[in-house]
Amino acid sequence: MLSKLNLKVPLIIASGPGGFGEYAKIDGFPWKYVGAYTLKTVTYNKKSGNVPPRMYARDGYMINRIGLENPGIDQFLDALENGEYEFLFKKTNVILSLGGDNYQEYIEVTKKVKPYLHKFIAVEYNFSCPNVSKGGLSMVTDLIEWQSLLVEIRKELPDTFLIAKLGIEGGFIENLVEKAAQSGWNGVTVINTIRGLMFNDDGEILLGGLSGPNLLPIAERAVYEVRKKLSDIYIISSGGVYKEEDAKQLLKVGADAVSIGSAIFQDEQIISRIGKYILENLKK
Amino acid sequence: MESGCIGMVHSSTTETIKKHLLTKRGCVGVTEDTFLITFNEKIDFLPGQFVMIGVDSHGLTRKPFTIGKFKDNLAISVKTVGEGSKYIVETTTPLEVIGPLGKPFIPLSSNGVVVVAPSCIVEGIHLSEHFDISLHVCSKAPLNKDFISAVSNDKMEFHIGDDAYLQLLNKLKFEKYDWVFITGSKMMEKIGIKKLTGEGGKVVYVSYNEYMGCGIGACKSCAVMTKNGIKHVCSDGPIFRGDEICFQN
Incomplete structure (x- = not known):
């Protein structure tokens, strides 16, 4: 079983901020430094997402409550068959991100993607979105059932590089990752956004997932603890990466790859700065 | 992006979103906290469209501004509400901009x-x-x-x-x-x-x-509730018919 993702640069666009590849439209997008692009999470059923407002940012943090808005697996696969994502496959490796409202939906969505797995370098499962009332983060509340799901998904996809995207709110993250490893999963993405609350300029309360530079120390600690417990699992570090130094630190504490999320909202050229830095440091 | 097709990339994906560097030509105060900024460069756009302006390290997202013309120069108006908008008003560094974005305004008549x-x-x-x-x-x-x-x-x-x-x-x-x-x-x-x-x-x-994260239809943050379901300001708008919008309390 594969233990590493073979990426030209260990830099991955996180699921969510990059949508379904819309950034490809921007003139001069730095593809040279994108090791893989993770699509927005696709769930079994279409999701319209949460009612607005959905985002607000201040100082070193932002909050989002998108709620996994996506077309659902059937419409997504139709688009895939119609070649709507070919532009992205031509540019870089693509990671598919999947989710569902419950155990059965995770299994069903897995079965549906089987004929298309050759298009993706890996499949990431979202077990940590804090912005949905069903599925996402709630999947890890019953650890016995969750591990049973991990085992069943592995049986369905025996040869796929499987990644569990995990947050810090379902117990000690290193324990969750251990269960993924025991279930034969290849990697983990740590961490996701953390539940937070902000008031926007209109005085409206946003209950959502917190991201931004202030997440970095939390992500670093999570990566550190996971690597301390599990020496072989492939770790994609995610959370608060905005500068070259952030990536350096995450790699130093045990990450195999660095994920860029909300930082692309500031300027997608962050990818080239961090990617260049990672490549130069890997040579040393 | 067409309505009713949530989160999909359409064939328009091949259309390039241009990047520009804009240098200020002038900046005049409209009120105590609002300014009209003109630029030396030109961007081809249609009425109602907007651009996303980078604010360097003065904010976590680019900021959206509808573009227009003032005395034949490309222009934006800016109300200073935070560090990002303050930076746009005060900086002498060229502004990094992507656009034009959004659908143009096509009214039902000329009246x-x-x-x-x-x-x-x-x-x-x-x-x-x-x-x-x-x-x-x-x-x-x-x-x-x-x-x-x-x-x-x-x-x-x-x-x-x-x-x-x-x-x-x-x-x-x-x-x-x-x-x-x-x-x-x-x-x-x-x-x-x-x-x-x-x-x-x-x-x-x-x-x-x-509030917008990306401005290009990727992140789905700029949702607006309409009688026809969720729409997005950046890709379905920014201009909507008022009778379509569902205002929340």
Whole structure:
């Protein structure tokens, strides 16, 4: 079983901020430094997402409550068959991100993607979105059932590089990752956004997932603890990466790859700065 | 992105979103906290479209601004509400911009009128000139006298204070316009829609402002509730018919 993702640069666009590849439209997008692009999470059923407002940012943090808005697996696969994502496959490796409202939906969505797995370098499962009332983060509340799901998904996809995207709110993250490893999963993405609350300029309360530079120390600690417990699992570090130094630190504490999320909202050229830095440091 | 097709990338993905570096030509105060900035460079755009402006390390996202023309120069109006907008007003460094973005404004007829807050004055001036129609500038705060004398023309009227705005709406209700374009605060737009649609018999258009992450249809943060479900300001808008929008309490 594969233990590493073979990426030209260990830099991955996180699921969510990059949508379904819309950034490809921007003139001069730095593809040279994108090791893989993770699509927005696709769930079994279409999701319209949460009612607005959905985002607000201040100082070193932002909050989002998108709620996994996506077309659902059937419409997504139709688009895939119609070649709507070919532009992205031509540019870089693509990671598919999947989710569902419950155990059965995770299994069903897995079965549906089987004929298309050759298009993706890996499949990431979202077990940590804090912005949905069903599925996402709630999947890890019953650890016995969750591990049973991990085992069943592995049986369905025996040869796929499987990644569990995990947050810090379902117990000690290193324990969750251990269960993924025991279930034969290849990697983990740590961490996701953390539940937070902000008031926007209109005085409206946003209950959502917190991201931004202030997440970095939390992500670093999570990566550190996971690597301390599990020496072989492939770790994609995610959370608060905005500068070259952030990536350096995450790699130093045990990450195999660095994920860029909300930082692309500031300027997608962050990818080239961090990617260049990672490549130069890997040579040393 | 077409309505009813959530989160999909369409064949338009191949259309390139251009990047620009804009250098300031001028910056004048409209009110104490609102400025009209003109640029030396040009961008091809259509009325109603916007750009996302990078703020370097002064914010976590680029900021959306509707673009217009002022005295034939590319222009934006900026209300300083945080570090990002303050940076845009004060910096002498060229601004990094992507766009134009969003759908252009195509009104139902040429018989309309434009109502704007100072923060949207560039869009107002541009629409007024483009469609050759009247412009009403409605401000809570007094406007800079030098600015008024610089922009005034026979198609422009100024209304200061909440009462003046309500009086204007009552007047417009009985004038023979097919449509009224209103842009400013959410409250201003909401009141305008309430007063002018329905019994008012007017079609109201609003240029919606919602916090944006990407501005290009990827992140889905700029959602707006409409009678036809969730739409996105950056890809379905920024201009919507007022009678389509579901305002929340």
